[in-house]
Amino acid sequence: MGLAAAFLGARLLLTGAFHIHVRMPGRGRTALSVGVAALGIVVLHFGAMTATTLVPGGVVMNPGLHPVQPLNLARVVGLVTATIVVALVAAALLDRLLTDLRGLTQATRKGIASSVATDAAARSIVRAIVGRGRA
Numbered sequence: 001m002g003l004a005a006a007f008l009g010a011r012l013l014l015t016g017a018f019h020i021h022v023r024m025p026g027r028g029r030t031a032l033s034v035g036v037a038a039l040g041i042v043v044l045h046f047g048a049m050t051a052t053t054l055v056p057g058g059v060v061m062n063p064g065l066h067p068v069q070p071l072n073l074a075r076v077v078g079l080v081t082a083t084i085v086v087a088l089v090a091a092a093l094l095d096r097l098l099t100d101l102r103g104l105t106q107a108t109r110k111g112i113a114s115s116v117a118t119d120a121a122a123r124s125i126v127r128a129i130v131g132r133g134r135a
Contacts, residue, residue: 003048006050009047021033
C-alpha cells in the first residue's frame with residue numbers, strides 16, 4: 001500500500017511539474033517545475049525505500065555462485081557510462097553543426113535576396129541612363 005501511494009504521489013508531482021512548465025508564463029516556471037519534479041523523485045525514492053523489507057542475517061551465499069560477478073558488473077556500468085558520454089558529445093556536436101548550417105542557410109538566403117535587389121536596382125539605373133541617351 002505504501003509503495004502504491006508513493007508511486008501515485010510521484011506521478012502526480014511529475015505530471016504537475018510538466019503542466020507547470022508548459023502552462024505557466026514567466027521566467028520562474030523552469031525553477032518551479034524542476035523543484036516539483038525533484039520533490040516527485042524524492043517521494044518515489046523514500047516511498048520505495050520505506051516499502052523495502054530487510055531481513056537481519058539474510059541468506060549467506062558463496063560469492064562464486066552469484067550470477068553476476070563484481071568485475072563484470074563494473075565493466076557493464078563502465079560501458080553504459082561511456083556510451084552515454086559518447087551519445088551526449090555526439091548530440092552536442094550535431095546540435096552545433098545544425099545551428100551552423102541554419103545560420104549558413106539564412107545568410108545565403110539574405111545574400112541571394114540582396115543580390116536580386118542589387119541586380120534590380122542596377123537594371124533600373126541602366127534603363128534610366130539608356131532612356132536618357134535615346135531622348
